[in-house]
Amino acid sequence: MLSTGCIRSHEQQVAMLGSAAGIDPERFPRRYELARARGELKELEKAERERTKQEKRAEEDRALVVELRRLAQSYHNAEVARLLGIDRKRLARLAEEYGICFPDGRTGQLLIKYEVHAEKLKAYLAIGLTKHEARRASGLSFGMFKRVCSRFNIKFPEGR
16 A cells, blocks of 8 residues: 555555556556466456557458559559548548559549640640630639640730
């Protein structure tokens, strides 16, 4: 028993600090073994202990990684996330953690689309439209307009 002024009996100490029956064998292995040797411990096996959310998630992740490696050879990250039914943020974390690389999703089809849009934008530039007018006439989003212009080095005048 502790010899402090506030704790008067062993029962008070157990009530305040807990007993050896609640010692976690993974967090406190030395204390667990000492209490077990003294016979103060109820027999609790590690298998009986309920798994935490983190342990369950880590087990799910290890199961996903096998499938993820197989799919990463032929699909880009958005398709893999859709096929596995997980969000792209979790997929990116797993890929970084396990060193998995995906093929670039912006190949082939997008480059063809960019070329088509670039031809239209060059025609608008030849007519003499401003940046705002050309974006509006092309029907492209601001981001797509910016990507096409930077990729094909198209510079529109800001205003008239």
